[in-house]
Amino acid sequence: MLRGTEGELLDVGARDRVLESHIDTGSLRYHSADMSEGHDYFVDLEKPLPIPDKSFDTVVCLDVLEHVEHIHDAFAELARISRDRIVISLPNIAVLRTRFRFLFKGVLGGKYSFAPEHQGDRHRWITTHRSIGEFVVGMSERCGVRAEQEVNELMHAHRYLRGLSLVAVRAGVGRRSGILSERSIVVFRHAAG
Numbered sequence: 001m002l003r004g005t006e007g008e009l010l011d012v013g014a015r016d017r018v019l020e021s022h023i024d025t026g027s028l029r030y031h032s033a034d035m036s037e038g039h040d041y042f043v044d045l046e047k048p049l050p051i052p053d054k055s056f057d058t059v060v061c062l063d064v065l066e067h068v069e070h071i072h073d074a075f076a077e078l079a080r081i082s083r084d085r086i087v088i089s090l091p092n093i094a095v096l097r098t099r100f101r102f103l104f105k106g107v108l109g110g111k112y113s114f115a116p117e118h119q120g121d122r123h124r125w126i127t128t129h130r131s132i133g134e135f136v137v138g139m140s141e142r143c144g145v146r147a148e149q150e151v152n153e154l155m156h157a158h159r160y161l162r163g164l165s166l167v168a169v170r171a172g173v174g175r176r177s178g179i180l181s182e183r184s185i186v187v188f189r190h191a192a193g
Contacts, residue, residue: 001087001149001151001187002023002028002058002060002087005027005028005057005058005085006027006057007028007029007056007057007058007083007084008028008029008031008055008056008057008058009029009031009056009059009060010031010032010033010041010051010055010056010059010060010081010082011030011031011032011033011060011062012033012045012059012060012061012064012078013033013034013045013061013062013063013064013067014032014033014034014039015034015036017030017032017039020032028058031056045068045070045077046068046069046070046074048077049080049081051081052081053080054080054081054082054083055081055083056082056083057082057083057084057085058082058084058086058087059078059081059085059086059087060086060087060088061078061086061087061088061089062087062089063089063090063091063183064088065125066090066091066123066124066125066127067111067121067122067123067124068124069124071124071125071135072139072142075139075143076139076142076143079139079145079188079190080143082190083190084189084190085148085187085188085189085190086145086188087185087186087187087188088185088186089183089184089185089186090127090132090135090183090184090186091123091127091182091183092127092128092129092132092152092178092181092182092183092184093108093112093126093127094128094129094130094178094179095178095182096179096180099179108126110123111123112126128178129152129178129179129181129184130178132178132184132186133184136150136184136186136188140188143188144190144191145188145189145190145191146188146189147187147188148187148188148189149186150184150185150187151184151185151186152178152181152183152184152185
């Protein structure tokens with residue numbers, strides 16, 4: 001998704017800066033942003049970002065927005081600080097594996113748990129393939145960007161389920177519902193880009 005991309009890249013919610021090891025730093029200058037120390041920028045996506053408009057050619061925000069209460073404002077801020085491209089990923093809670101876990105164990109698990117103690121980092125939004133699509137369309141209109149590419153990452157499940165999911169994808173099963181996709185990765189471009 002970033003192949004052939006040049007310029008300044010900001011990785012929002014960078015945590016351990018792992019994205020840096022997967023990009024060509026000869027053509028992309030990597031910058032990280034997070035709520036912890038050791039990053040180029042300290043950012044809180046619940047507030048306006050302390051970064052001028054159009055500061056970065058590409059802004060990447062992977063598996064972060066579902067943790068933010070004001071997700072729509074956060075996306076608008078990502079669009080504001082990017083010149084050309086925004087790349088986001090959101091998990092699909094309606095994937096087949098999660099449905100089975102809920103059916104047989106009665107829990108969504110992980111960062112959706114309702115525990116007796118606050119678990120700190122958690123998902124605030126239940127994002128599904130369909131709701132992600134609606135979010136993409138709505139935010140594209142609101143922020144003056146267009147979704148250029150969407151990739152649905154197949155579930156990483158037991159080898160038999162993974163084989164079944166590959167057969168189903170080739171047959172076109174589950175394409176609309178997203179029951180086989182762990183997450184959606186969407187590339188947005190500015191209208192002028």
